[in-house]
Amino acid sequence: MLGLPGDTKKTMQETIDFARELNPATVSFSIAIPYKGTVLYDEYESKGYIKIRDWRKYERNAVFETEEFSMEYLENPC
Numbered sequence: 001m002l003g004l005p006g007d008t009k010k011t012m013q014e015t016i017d018f019a020r021e022l023n024p025a026t027v028s029f030s031i032a033i034p035y036k037g038t039v040l041y042d043e044y045e046s047k048g049y050i051k052i053r054d055w056r057k058y059e060r061n062a063v064f065e066t067e068e069f070s071m072e073y074l075e076n077p078c
Helices: 009-021 039-046 071-075
Strands: none
């Protein structure tokens, strides 16, 4: 899961690097989704991180960014 509170480009890269070190047959990373009514939504909303409010895009796109990373980076961190 990428984009959780406290994540930075560095910590996300460390997660990806660790997965590579394990040499799995496949790997999949998900972007955190701040659904309305969750603690994550409340936190990101209060900080102004949520940039997209079209709920149809919440399943396939990054909808937030922080001081540490952009939505574009979150969608393609490698």
